[in-house]
Amino acid sequence: METVFALVDCNNFYVSCERVFQPRLQNRPVIVLSNNDGCVVARSNEAKALGIGMGVPIFQVESILVQHQVEVYSSKYTLYGNMSRRVMEVLADFTPRMEIYSIDEAFLDLSELAAANRTEYGQNLRKTVKQWTGIPVSVGMARTKTLAKIANHIAKKSPRAAGVLDLTDSPWLEEALRQTDVKDVWGVGPAFAEFLKQAGIVTALQLRDAEETRIQKRMGVTGRRTMQELRGICCYSLERQPPLQKATAVTRSFGRPVTTLEHMQEAIACFAGRVGEKLRRQKAAAGILTVFLITNLFRTDEPRYFNSKVISLPTASSDSGELISYAVKGAAAIFRQGLRYKKAGVIAGQIVPQEQVQGNLFDEADRQRSKRLMETLDRINAKSSAPVWYAAEGIQRQWQTRFQKRSKRFTTSWDELKEV
Numbered sequence: 001m002e003t004v005f006a007l008v009d010c011n012n013f014y015v016s017c018e019r020v021f022q023p024r025l026q027n028r029p030v031i032v033l034s035n036n037d038g039c040v041v042a043r044s045n046e047a048k049a050l051g052i053g054m055g056v057p058i059f060q061v062e063s064i065l066v067q068h069q070v071e072v073y074s075s076k077y078t079l080y081g082n083m084s085r086r087v088m089e090v091l092a093d094f095t096p097r098m099e100i101y102s103i104d105e106a107f108l109d110l111s112e113l114a115a116a117n118r119t120e121y122g123q124n125l126r127k128t129v130k131q132w133t134g135i136p137v138s139v140g141m142a143r144t145k146t147l148a149k150i151a152n153h154i155a156k157k158s159p160r161a162a163g164v165l166d167l168t169d170s171p172w173l174e175e176a177l178r179q180t181d182v183k184d185v186w187g188v189g190p191a192f193a194e195f196l197k198q199a200g201i202v203t204a205l206q207l208r209d210a211e212e213t214r215i216q217k218r219m220g221v222t223g224r225r226t227m228q229e230l231r232g233i234c235c236y237s238l239e240r241q242p243p244l245q246k247a248t249a250v251t252r253s254f255g256r257p258v259t260t261l262e263h264m265q266e267a268i269a270c271f272a273g274r275v276g277e278k279l280r281r282q283k284a285a286a287g288i289l290t291v292f293l294i295t296n297l298f299r300t301d302e303p304r305y306f307n308s309k310v311i312s313l314p315t316a317s318s319d320s321g322e323l324i325s326y327a328v329k330g331a332a333a334i335f336r337q338g339l340r341y342k343k344a345g346v347i348a349g350q351i352v353p354q355e356q357v358q359g360n361l362f363d364e365a366d367r368q369r370s371k372r373l374m375e376t377l378d379r380i381n382a383k384s385s386a387p388v389w390y391a392a393e394g395i396q397r398q399w400q401t402r403f404q405k406r407s408k409r410f411t412t413s414w415d416e417l418k419e420v
């Protein structure tokens with residue numbers, strides 16, 4: 001049977017999430033910023049029309065923001081994670097044959113659906129997701145994932161498509177490819193786009209019709225597959241959700257009870273940093289983090305407490321700094337004063353291979369920078385007896401399990417020097 005894929009993609013996802021809870025933001029220019037460096041990570045159509053680019057630092061567009069009274073929000077990743085899950089649950093009601101591709105995109109396999117019903121099915125899906133979650137989505141359908149991506153892109157922009165475009169065996173397919181910039185083709189990164197442009201290949205149509213050996217020489221087997229996908233030959237099938245790998249966890253009993261939030265956060269930061277290392281060693285990334293705290297539950301003479309917090313990451317990550325910042329916030333949310341904590345831990349879940357992580361909502365440069373930083377960190381820590389860690393992980397580490405302090409660091413620790 002010939003394949004048909006649908007790509008369902010949320011429109012301006014982060015902005016749409018904000019609008020669900022603040023209807024007054026409809027039809028107004030809205031942007032969402034990344035939480036540390038103040039770069040634009042999402043824009044409403046109105047904001048795009050004002051010329052606000054993706055990934056630009058806020059100070060560069062400040063005058064536009066003031067002049068047009070643009071609504072500016074900082075990221076609420078937990079909220080976006082929850083909204084994403086709701087959207088995916090509605091899609092799963094339509095078909096179990098789906099692949100969650102990123103926080104706001106999913107591929108559906110519609111090969112068994114009658115051709116005549118496809119557009120109606122897409123409209124129905126769109127209406128249902130909107131009704132149940134408040135999030136607007138666009139649907140693109142075609143013979144391959146690569147073509148479905150292109151169909152989706154046009155469905156979003158063309159008023160005539162009204163959010164749904166079926167390019168399966170369509171007379172419009174060629175025109176769609178002609179209108180698509182080669183840099184927007186799925187799997188063509190900025191570096192390849194540059195090479196293709198220099199070779200005179202500017203549109204998706206030109207890439208489809210290019211000479212295969214020439215493309216493969218430069219872009220490898222991925223390049224050849226992209227060309228075949230553009231020709232309607234399916235190279236990438238639906239990937240069922242990867243079997244959940246065993247969760248990666250770092251949990252410890254404390255050498256002496258932890259009683260302050262400061263020490264608890266140090267410990268949690270340290271655990272999250274180790275979780276990051278473990279993930280990177282497996283070339284994997286985590287979609288959720290669970291932080292838990294626990295007092296000595298066997299003691300009857302003091303209050304007992306156990307709590308955990310699940311944090312959905314906006315994009316699966318193995319970046320220690322990122323994991324630490326979420327884990328530390330999670331710990332603060334469940335920490336109660338006046339208790340003596342015996343044990344705590346950080347557990348990574350929804351683990352996916354690093355290469356499957358798609359950070360399309362983030363500045364790609366940020367991702368690359370983070371990757372380089374982590375590689376450097378891992379290299380230093382592999383060689384050195386004085387490992388590098390984040391300041392959040394604490395210097396004194398009073399909470400550490402006793403046996404971990406077995407080796408005295410006379411030259412590095414004043415506290416231990418005094419004991420001599």
Ligand SMILES: [Mg+2]
Nearest residue numbers: 009010012104
């Ligand atoms: Mg989207």
